[in-house]
Amino acid sequence: xxxxxxxxxxxxVFKVLKKADVQQIAYVPDAGHTSLIKMAIAxxxxxxxxxxxxxxxxxxxxxxxxxxxxxxxxxxxxxxxNVINMLGMANECRFPLLMLVTMRxxxxxxxxxxxxxxxxxxxxxEASGVIVHRVDEPSEIAETVExxxxxxxEGGRMVAVLIGQRVVxxxxxxx
Amino acid sequence: MATKSNxxxxxxxxxxxxxxxxxxxxxxxVTGIGNAVHDVASANDDPKNMYLxxxxxxxxxxxxxxxxxxxxxxxxxxxxxxxxxxGIGSLATIGVEQPKNLSIIVIDNQAYxxxxxxxxxxxxxxxxxxxxxxxxxxxxxxxxTNAELQAELPRIHxxxxxxxxxxxxxxxxxxxxxxxxxxxYVSRRFRAAVTGESA
Numbered sequence: 001x002x003x004x005x006x007x008x009x010x011x012x013v014f015k016v017l018k019k020a021d022v023q024q025i026a027y028v029p030d031a032g033h034t035s036l037i038k039m040a041i042a043x044x045x046x047x048x049x050x051x052x053x054x055x056x057x058x059x060x061x062x063x064x065x066x067x068x069x070x071x072x073x074x075x076x077x078x079x080x081x082n083v084i085n086m087l088g089m090a091n092e093c094r095f096p097l098l099m100l101v102t103m104r105x106x107x108x109x110x111x112x113x114x115x116x117x118x119x120x121x122x123x124x125x126e127a128s129g130v131i132v133h134r135v136d137e138p139s140e141i142a143e144t145v146e147x148x149x150x151x152x153x154e155g156g157r158m159v160a161v162l163i164g165q166r167v168v169x170x171x172x173x174x175x
Numbered sequence: 176m177a178t179k180s181n182x183x184x185x186x187x188x189x190x191x192x193x194x195x196x197x198x199x200x201x202x203x204x205v206t207g208i209g210n211a212v213h214d215v216a217s218a219n220d221d222p223k224n225m226y227l228x229x230x231x232x233x234x235x236x237x238x239x240x241x242x243x244x245x246x247x248x249x250x251x252x253x254x255x256x257x258x259x260x261x262g263i264g265s266l267a268t269i270g271v272e273q274p275k276n277l278s279i280i281v282i283d284n285q286a287y288x289x290x291x292x293x294x295x296x297x298x299x300x301x302x303x304x305x306x307x308x309x310x311x312x313x314x315x316x317x318x319x320t321n322a323e324l325q326a327e328l329p330r331i332h333x334x335x336x337x338x339x340x341x342x343x344x345x346x347x348x349x350x351x352x353x354x355x356x357x358x359x360y361v362s363r364r365f366r367a368a369v370t371g372e373s374a
Contacts, residue, residue: 024243047243049272052264059233059262063205063240066225066362068370071240089230089237093358 009167010035012142013100017072020149022098023047024064024071026057032102032168033074054079058086062095070153072098077105077121077162078114087128090158097158098149099130107165118165125160136164184319188282189349191342192253193218194324195280198332199251203369205238207254209289211282215253216354222368226354226361232262235269235279242274245369249276249332256283256297256341263306269337270310278331278338279307284346292346307339316340 014036017025025040026049027033040048051057054075061071075083080101090097104111105118125132131151135144141163148159192214196204203223206215211234212226225241227234234254242250259265259281269277285298297303308315313336316327330338355361366372 024240049239049243049268052267055232056236056262056265056268059230059236059265060240060243062233063237063242064244065240066237066366066369067241067244068366068372069240069244086230086233089227089233089358092229093362095362 008035009138009141010039013145014039016142016146016149018043020146020153021070022072022149023069024049024061025074026051026060026071027074028054028057028076028079030074030076030102032076032163033100036074036100054082055086058083058090058097061097062090062093065095070096070098072100072149074100075102077101077103078117080121080125080160081117084124084128087130087158091129094156095158096152096156097130098152099158099160100145100163101160102163102168103165105165109165122162128158130158130160132160132162134162134164136166138167141167184343184345186319186321186324186342186344187347187349188284188342188344189214189217191282191324191344195251195253195328195331198328200249200332202249202251202332203241203245203365204251204253205234205241207234207252207258209255209258210284210348211253211255211258212354213349213352214282217349217352220354222364224354224361225365228354228356228358231258232260232265234258235262235265238279239265239269239272239274239277241369242277246276248369249278250274251331252277252279254279254281255288256281256285256303257287257295259303260296260301266303266307266310266312266339270307270312273311273313274337275313275335277336279340280331281339281341282344283341284344284348286346288346288348297341304339304341312337312339314338318342
């Protein structure tokens with residue numbers, strides 16, 4: 001099966017984050033977030049924060065809100081397992097939290113080690129009180145992030161956008 | 176590894192925290208879990224205190240997020256050794272990011288005080304000052320006496336950071352002084368106080 005042609009959804013998502021006045025972007029890299037991370041680093045307002053572990057991201061964005069700024073956390077689905085306990089803080093304090101999660105362990109996954117966490121991602125987020133918006137259509141990613149940002153920052157909730165592996169594409173490091 | 180006793184340390188944690196907070200000015204304070212909450216609350220329940228009363232390993236990064244958003248304000252972390260160890264990667268991240276307005280004070284009793292004083296790694300050879308220095312903190316200090324504490328106060332409050340001090344204290348805790356427990360309340364009070372906006 002031919003790989004889906006990658007559409008450049010990252011630019012539109014970045015525009016949405018800028019419009020939502022996101023000023024801190026914390027991330028643990030994923031191939032699917034490559035463009036967004038580059039744009040965050042190049043932007044002269046956004047403060048990009050690279051993390052050793054995703055749990056730091058929930059903490060730093062909690063601090064961002066406490067200090068009067070909005071932020072977003074970029075990570076891969078495997079990183080969702082690292083944030084669960086820290087989400088308890090965001091939940092208890094009702095911190096707005098916007099997470100953009102690129103999925104592994106599902107559509108066409110070649111690495112069996114990715115499958116357990118990928119399959120558990122949506123369930124553990126919901127069990128932790130996070131509202132989950134899943135998107136598998138590239139043309140719908142930006143509007144989904146826009147809705148999620150509104151729900152997070154204005155609705156005062158923890159919201160995760162799961163970007164399906166079908167969108168991100170098969171991972172093939174041999175090319 | 177042999178366990179090193181902390182019976183040689185004479186500083187009392189509550190007195191240390193009060194001494195530091197006397198000079199806080201308009202600094203915001205983020206606490207770790209457990210005794211750090213009681214130590215800070217017993218000094219003064221300032222609206223610019225964020226008590227993280229129920230999370231391990233998050234205090235340094237929460238404070239860093241505040242420090243990024245409030246670059247003109249000093250942000251102090253008052254936390255324990257166990258709490259910081261649970262988020263030890265934070266020191267690497269903060270070392271990379273170099274926030275000038277962040278000071279981390281580790282009240283190190285070498286034990287998990289809230290769960291029965293079991294050993295933490297700091298009493299068994301792990302050197303948090305060394306880790307912070309190796310991670311790129313601008314200035315670090317090991318404090319074991321009142322004179323050393325006094326000498327470090329300008330760096331804690333005013334000099335460019337990131338700064339980390341480990342204060343070795345007796346394992347004995349002081350009386351519980353409860354801070355407001357409701358996270359939504361404490362966090363909104365804090366945000367309003369540091370931003371000047373109603374939350």
